[in-house]
Amino acid sequence: TYPLMKLAEARNELDRLRAVLDQGRNPKLYLQQERAKYSANQSFESIFRDWIDSAGKQGLKEKTWHYQKRSSEIYLLPRLGKYPLTDITELSLRNCLREVSESSPSNTERLVSVLHKFYDWLIDEQILEINAAAGITAKKVGGKKGKRTRVLNDNEIRILWRYLHESKITEKNRIYIKLLLLLGGRKGELIQAEKHHFDLQSAMWTVPIEIRKQGEKIGAPIMRPLIKPAIELIELAMQMSKSTYLFPANGQEE
Known part of the structure; x- marks a missing residue:
């Protein structure tokens, strides 16, 4: 097929169609129905x-x-x-x-x-005829990784904290930024955190291997202790979120 499949992708597709065949279904008809x-x-x-x-x-x-x-x-x-x-x-x-x-x-x-x-x-899958993403590279749109050394000093943290109360940002974002400051974790860890990762009784946040940077290499989750102000914010975020995530993406509350 075009574009050419990688060998691993072809094997996965073959396994998928074999499963369809094992169910007594016609793989060709199945693909036609899937595309439709x-x-x-x-x-x-x-x-x-x-x-x-x-x-x-x-x-x-x-x-x-x-x-x-x-x-x-x-x-x-x-x-x-x-x-x-x-x-x-x-x-x-x-x-x-x-x-x-x-x-x-x-x-x-x-x-x-x-x-x-x-x-x-x-x-x-013949859903589109023109590939709008074909000519896009990270370099062309400004996606570059750089080593970051900048940190906020004590005065900047005080200013930011005060600004959070004066600004018109949503309450969800206000809590999120405060927790980043209080916990000192990676933003990716917090944005992907699920409610069950937090044990508020034990004041502990477990960052699973699949979320932790280099988690699979290290083979263990991170255990982050929670201070009282952080626990209060997490409790508030849990009440606001209807999702399994502590901070669901916009429009993904269910």
């Missing part, structure tokens, strides 16, 4: 969500897939999700990624990779 489910006039989000949980998951480690899905929910879907695929051009994708790169260059690189795989799949 989708239309280029459907929204980006409706097709992307199906893809990321199925074909987009193939060949990936659980941690990698988890990062890709959460990054997409946070950065891609709020910007592109409501538009039909036919309305999304290369310029649309570039503008979206440039916005992301202003605050998170490392996530931009991840999202470029996700979009390449998604659009390759759209072409392969």
Whole structure:
């Protein structure tokens, strides 16, 4: 098929179709019906969500897939999700990624990779004829990793804390930033944290291997002690969130 499948992807596809055959179904008819489910006039989000949980998951480690899905929910879907695929051009994708790169260059690189795989799949499944992501690279949209040495001094932290109470940002974002300051963890760990990761009785936050940076290499979760002000903020965030996540992406409260 075009674009060419990697060997691992081809094996995964073969295994998937064998499972269909084992169920007594016609693989060719199954593929035709699967493709008929989708239309280029459907929204980006409706097709992307199906893809990321199925074909987009193939060949990936659980941690990698988890990062890709959460990054997409946070950065891609709020910007592109409501538009039909036919309305999304290369310029649309570039503008979206440039916005992301202003605050998170490392996530931009991840999202470029996700979009390449998604659009390759759209072409392969004959949902689209033109690959809007083909000419996009992380370098072109400003996605670069750099070594960060900048830290906030005590006075800057006081100013930021005061500003959080005076600003018009949402309560969810206010709590999120405060917890980053109080806990000193990575923002990716907190944005992917689920409610059950927190044991408020024991004042402990368990950062699982699949979320922790180099978690699989180290082979152990991080145990972060919680101070009383942090516990109070976490309790408030739990009350506000209807999701399993402490800080669900916008529009993903259920």
